Amino acid sequence: xxxxxxxxxxxxxxxxxxxxxxxxxxxxxxxxxxxxxxxxxxxxxxxxxxxxxxxxxxxxxxxxxxxxxxxxxxxxxxxxxxxxxxxxxxxxxxxxxxxxxxxxxxxxxxxxxxxxxxxxxxxxxxxxxxxxxxxxxxxxxxxxxxxxxx
Amino acid sequence: xxxxxxxxxxxxxxxxxxxxxxxxxxxxxxxxxxxxxxxxxxxxxxxxxxxxxxxxxxxxxxxxxxxxxxxxxxxxxxxxxxxxxxxxxxxxxxxxxxxxxxxxxxxxxxxxxxxxxxxxxxxxxxxxxxxxxxxxxxxxxxxxxxxxxxxxxxxxxxxxxxxxxxxxxxxxxxxxxxxxxxxxxxxxxxxxxxxxxxxxxxxxxxxxxxxxxxxxxxxxxxxxxxxxxxxxxxxxxxxxxxxxxxxxxxxxxxxxxxxxxxxxxxxxxxxxxxxxxxxxxxxxxxxxxxxxxxxxxxxxxxxxxxxxxxxxxxxxxxxxxxxxxxxxxxxxxxxxxxxxxxxxxxxxxxxxxxxxxxxxxxxxxx
Numbered sequence: 001x002x003x004x005x006x007x008x009x010x011x012x013x014x015x016x017x018x019x020x021x022x023x024x025x026x027x028x029x030x031x032x033x034x035x036x037x038x039x040x041x042x043x044x045x046x047x048x049x050x051x052x053x054x055x056x057x058x059x060x061x062x063x064x065x066x067x068x069x070x071x072x073x074x075x076x077x078x079x080x081x082x083x084x085x086x087x088x089x090x091x092x093x094x095x096x097x098x099x100x101x102x103x104x105x106x107x108x109x110x111x112x113x114x115x116x117x118x119x120x121x122x123x124x125x126x127x128x129x130x131x132x133x134x135x136x137x138x139x140x141x142x143x144x145x146x147x148x149x150x
Numbered sequence: 151x152x153x154x155x156x157x158x159x160x161x162x163x164x165x166x167x168x169x170x171x172x173x174x175x176x177x178x179x180x181x182x183x184x185x186x187x188x189x190x191x192x193x194x195x196x197x198x199x200x201x202x203x204x205x206x207x208x209x210x211x212x213x214x215x216x217x218x219x220x221x222x223x224x225x226x227x228x229x230x231x232x233x234x235x236x237x238x239x240x241x242x243x244x245x246x247x248x249x250x251x252x253x254x255x256x257x258x259x260x261x262x263x264x265x266x267x268x269x270x271x272x273x274x275x276x277x278x279x280x281x282x283x284x285x286x287x288x289x290x291x292x293x294x295x296x297x298x299x300x301x302x303x304x305x306x307x308x309x310x311x312x313x314x315x316x317x318x319x320x321x322x323x324x325x326x327x328x329x330x331x332x333x334x335x336x337x338x339x340x341x342x343x344x345x346x347x348x349x350x351x352x353x354x355x356x357x358x359x360x361x362x363x364x365x366x367x368x369x370x371x372x373x374x375x376x377x378x379x380x381x382x383x384x385x386x387x388x389x390x391x392x393x394x395x396x397x398x399x400x401x402x403x404x405x406x407x408x409x410x411x412x413x414x415x416x417x418x419x420x421x422x423x424x425x426x427x428x429x430x431x432x433x434x435x436x437x438x439x440x441x442x443x444x445x446x447x448x449x450x451x452x453x454x455x456x457x458x459x460x461x462x463x464x465x466x467x468x469x470x471x472x473x474x475x476x477x478x479x480x481x482x483x484x485x486x487x488x489x490x491x492x493x494x495x496x497x498x499x500x501x502x503x504x505x506x507x508x509x510x511x512x513x514x515x516x
Contacts, residue, residue, distance in 0.1 A: 016333075022340035025347055089332040106373055108336035110366030111343055116399030135399050136392040 006126055008032045011053040013071050014087065015039040015063035023057060023087075026111060030118050041066035044074055052079035054125060058101070060088040069099050076100050083125055085117075091139065098141035105138055113137030124148050183207075183282040185219065186268075189275055193218045194239065197277075206284060208254035219280070222261070224252035235265060242267050242275050248289060260289040328376050335369040360434070360482065367393065367430035371422050384422035387415040387453035390429055390462055394451050397433055405446035406437070412453040415460040417493075417514060424489040425512065428497060431482045432464050432508045440466025440505060447505075460514045467505040 010027050012034055014020040024034045035053050038044045040063040056075050060068035072084050084101040086094060091104045098104065102124075105117045117138035123130035124144075134140065134150035144150075177184055183203035185196045199214045207214070207222065223232060231249045238245030244266040251261040262283040267275045342365060346358040374389055375381055391412045398408050417425060433451075441447050450465040490497045495512035 016337070018337050018340045018344070022343050025343060089329060089336075106377070108332045108339060108369035108373060110339065110369050110396060111362060112366060112396040112399070112401075113370065115402075116396055119399065119402065132399065133395070135395050137396060 006122075008054040008122060008125065009035045009051070011035055011044075011047075011056040011075075011082070012037045013039075013044060013056060013058040013062065013068065015059060015061070019059075023114070026114050027118065030115060030122075032118070032122075038071075039063040041070050041074065044071050048078065053082050055083045055085065055121060057085050057087050057105070060086055060090065060094070069094075072099050072101055083121065085121060085138075097143070101141060102144045103138055103140040109137060183284075185214070185280050185282075187219065187278045187280065189239070189278060194278070203282065206253075206259070206282060207251075213254070222249075222251040224250070224256075224258065226250050226258065227252075235263065238265060239267075239278065248285065258286075259284045260286040331372060332369075332376070335365070335372060339365050339369060357481075363397075363430060363434055364427060364485075366396075367426050368423060370396070371426040375419055375422060382419055383416040384419045384425075385414050386417050386422070386425050386429070386460075386462070387412045389422075389426060390433075390451055390453050393426075393429055393433055394449065397437060398449065401437065403437070403441065405444070406441050407448045409448060409450045410452075412451065413455060413460075415453055415455065415462075415514060417460075417512065421493040421512075424493045425495065425510075428486050428489050428495065428510060429462065429464075431486050432497070432510065435482065436464050436466045436468075436506070436508070439471075440468030442468075455514070456511075458513060459511050461509055461511040463507055463509050465502050465505060465507040467502070470501055470504060470506050471499060 010032055012020050012023050012027075014023060014037070017039075020037050020039070024037065027034055036047055036050055038047060042064060056071075058068040058071050058075075062068055062071065068086055068088070072086070075082050075084055086098070086101050086104040087107060087109070088094070088104060089107040091106055094101075094104060102121065105114060109117075113135065114137065116132075116135035120130050120132050120135055120138055123132060129148040130150075134148075140148060140150050178200050180200065181202050183206040184200050185203055186198040187194050188197045191197070195216050195218055196214055197216075199211065204211060204214065209221075220232075227250050231247045234247050235245055235249075244264070246262075246264050249261050249263055250258055252258055262285040263280060264282075265278055265280045268277040268279050270276045339362065342358060342362045346355060346362060349355045349358060370392060371384070371389065374392065375384060378385070391410050394408055394410060398406050436449060440449070445468065447467045450463075452461075452463045452465075454461060454463075486497050489495075490510070490512075493512060495510055497508060497510045500507045500509060
């Protein structure tokens with residue numbers, strides 16, 4: 001269903017096991033690959049041996065009371081090139097600059113919404129700006145919005 | 151009786167127009183307590199008081215005349231008020247002040263004091279004329295009002311705090327419920343998607359996929375509702391645009407060109423789920439049938455007001471429907487029919503030449 005000019009490596013940071021499985025399946029349907037899954041900040045800290053993922057999908061409320069914002073900060077120091085996208089039902093609680101993330105996908109997402117968001121981000125990552133118009137399911141950070149002309 | 155002597159007192163007042171003056175007689179007789187002081191004498195003593203002043207203060211005349219007015223002050227007299235009187239006398243200006251004064255027996259009264267200078271023809275201050283009035287009742291009433299005001303304000307304050315707390319608790323509860331609804335919708339979607347992946351039978355799989363799309367549509371309705379500022383209304387026009395872009399975008403069908411011409415159309419939020427599902431059926435049908443087998447084409451979605459109604463028109467330029475077409479029997483068709491009726495909408499299929507136009511007409515509140 002999704003065009004695949006290049007396979008991207010994804011990191012999924014989500015504490016709801018069902019959701020993590022589902023997101024992984026959708027990502028694979030889009031022809032991409034999930035390198036790792038994590039449910040908490042500690043899980044992500046333990047992942048230092050893996051190669052930098054292209055894209056990290058990060059839930060904001062994580063297991064063990066940890067926060068996706070801290071995960072985002074860790075990813076930015078560890079893997080500078082990794083594009084971070086938050087997955088949250090509370091996007092209003094994110095800081096205005098999205099704490100260095102590229103954007104946010106609102107929960108509950110639909111399969112179609114998630115697919116179009118992945119597709120749009122993939123276009124933006126591989127050859128910015130994206131050729132598709134920005135789907136409603138994805139909200140870009142102000143700085144990215146400017147660069148991607150969304 | 152010394153008070154009787156008052157009548158003759160003005161005879162001894164050394165003033166240009168004092169003696170036998172009918173105005174002086176009136177001053178002696180009035181109910182308004184009055185005194186006259188002489189600033190030419192040391193310490194500006196009282197040189198005249200009327201009977202009303204003696205009655206008010208309880209002093210005898212010889213306890214009054216020859217003394218400065220300050221004998222009326224006591225421990226609770228406001229020094230600020232006394233200061234104002236003193237300044238006015240120094241500046242030769244009239245002054246108007248409420249002072250707490252003391253009677254001879256030690257009881258207190260609120261004295262509305264008015265002091266004005268009396269000048270001679272040369273402009274030199276000859277006397278000070280002071281009138282008094284017992285305004286204890288007025289001052290006490292004002293104090294009572296002020297005290298009640300403070301009490302009421304305290305009460306209002308405490309009730310406002312209680313209301314704010316209650317509102318905060320309710321808001322927290324609302325967010326919690328909203329969060330759970332979102333979580334559950336997300337998990338239902340995930341469960342269906344995961345199940346669909348394990349089924350090889352293409353017929354069952356297609357049905358599961360359709361069901362998944364319906365759950366997704368409901369999730370999108372909920373997301374749009376909680377993200378909007380007014381939860382009582384639902385912009386079905388914006389939802390239609392959202393839905394079309396999601397469905398077509400996710401299909402990866404770059405050969406389907408989408409054209410939207412969408413007005414904002416608010417419907418009551420209790421119609422949101424039903425209208426959302428109807429639209430979902432119509433749009434997914436258009437893509438499944440209008441552009442099947444990889445056929446390229448154009449999908450036009452219009453949302454517009456028409457008098458008391460609004461309509462959403464979804465047009466594909468596909469092969470159209472055969473003359474003997476009968477969609478009845480499928481769940482999708484039943485959903486469209488029943489849910490349309492539930493919200494007072496009608497959904498009609500029209501030949502668009504080429505293709506099919508589905509027109510959903512529904513009432514909108516004024």
